[in-house]
Amino acid sequence: MREIRYIKAITEALSEEMARDEDVFIIGEDVGGPGGAFGATRGLLETFGDRRVKDTPISESAIVGLATGAAISGLRPVAEIMFADFLAVCMDQIVNQMAKTRYMFGGMYTMPVVIRTSCGGGLNAGPQHSQCLEAWFAHVPGLKVVMPSTPYDVKGLLKSAIRDDNPVLFFEHKALYAMKGEIPDGEYLVPIGKADVKRPGKDVSVVATSRMVHQALEAAKVLSGEGIDTEVIDLRTISPLDKETILQSVEKTSRLVIAHEAVKAFGIGAEIAAMVCEEMIDRLDAPVTRVGAPFVPTPFNLENLYLPNAGDVAAAVRNVMEF
């Protein structure tokens, strides 16, 4: 095992997959010389050349469209959309084209595209550079949505995403890029569609995503001092949803809190809550509770007030324990 930063784990995954498969190429704004806005692709141009590391104009629809056409032709593009907010700029190419190509043409093509993007707040980047928009894409059949929270997961999941024959929206949290964590020395994969119990517990289940996994773990530590044993599940993949891991946990704890950084209203927390209620409402000892951002854009000045944190998770857990 060795320690590595989240951002470097991404670079390693890209580099290993490019070395492994000649059909893998990288495309995006400033991914070549500058190595990406956050440095995820740093060094790849030098290693693999400008045939396989493609700098583009600021043209998000062209980037995603090119990736879609290249995948139709059998290549395996990894596109970088600098900020998740910019996915809105190329929504047609993602939702009407890339996501539906396989289905509407009767299975004629596979669509092995990965769109890497940076989401989330914490850098005072304001309303157009801080959003968590994973629910938009999880709502579209044909797409897979992945949201890793650790260096280990981000590397293993990115490698799996590149090898997947379906379009994968890969949400990296920009506040996690500098985070360090352990990874194995050799090659490994983390499967898409499989949640991970980051902390086992018996009293209450907290299902969290991305940065909120760490907030949930911090909350669990505090809560354990209060005699509450919290299980923290890192969803890792939003779609396809790992229902089994969630249901097994709730079967054990009978209490469920869902924590995501995205706006709480109409988010994936609602989907998980509804799913659990449909499957096992008779097992619940307390209402399913969601932690998420308020229904406002991400503010520049009051971001700390806006972002859900460990205190919010702990408060939600206490509420369901006291119910």
Add this chain to the structure above:
Amino acid sequence: MENKEKFLEILYLMVKIRRVEERIDNLFAQGKIPGFLHVSIGQEAIAAGVCSCLDAEDSILTTHRGHGQALAKGMDLNRFMAEIYGRKDGCCKGKSGSMHIASKEDGVVGSNGIVGGGLPISLGTAFASMYRGEKNVTVCFFGDGASNQGTFHEALNLAALWNLPIVFCCENNGWAQFTSQKRYMKLENISKRAEAYGMPGVTVDGSDVLTVRGEAEKAVARARAGEGPTLLECKTRRWAGHYVGDPQKYRSPDDTREAKEHDPIARFAAFLMESKYIGPAHMDALETKVKSEIDEAVAFAEGSPVAAADELFTDVYA
């Protein structure tokens, strides 16, 4: 007479496209075909002229008005018709219908229901050819209306920048759905925009199949040689409405009458006759052959079953 075989093939394609479109129109009126249909009657010279310059390995992307190009690129008429019917033996297993016709083996990458939606995708098929060191060309068909989408700008800029092997073929029929060209753009010739991206642009009479073919040949050769894309604008006329069943209240009868004065098939047939490529009996024989092919395709489509219920859930993910 070295071109005779090619000319007769082009004439056959044009007649086939028109008669297929007419039959589809008729079948829709009988309630046999569901959904939204857009026919290309009057625009046959562009599909036939451009696709006659392409090899089997070349790719095309088409639009909601894409029946003609798909057939001109060599799609099997039976599987085409079964798809229009939404049947199991259709080229997309019945899942696409008229608006999303595709055929991988014929290089018909796909038709698109979003105006301008195919332009960025054409970058990718062309890029893949270049990436692999192949010489295949992509033709991206789109309408005049699509030239005002942002995707047009993004695609043409990037294609020119990277010298991608693409021919951007604008079928300018003067109508963006219900709105005429002079009501939505200041320019008369869309090809003029090519200069802004650093690529050649040319406007041709899209009712004249040999002119279309001549310019398309140059553009395809340029793309194949690695010299980059061309914007080829073909001025044409939409004889029918935007969709099958469109009452066209927005359009004057004079405009429709004028459109029908430009008949690419009559024009090409007259040329072939004058040049002695065909004799007086040729057209009747051709019509008979085409009719029998269409009859067979309709019978094939109607004999094909609707998809089983479990098809609802297949092909969402690989």
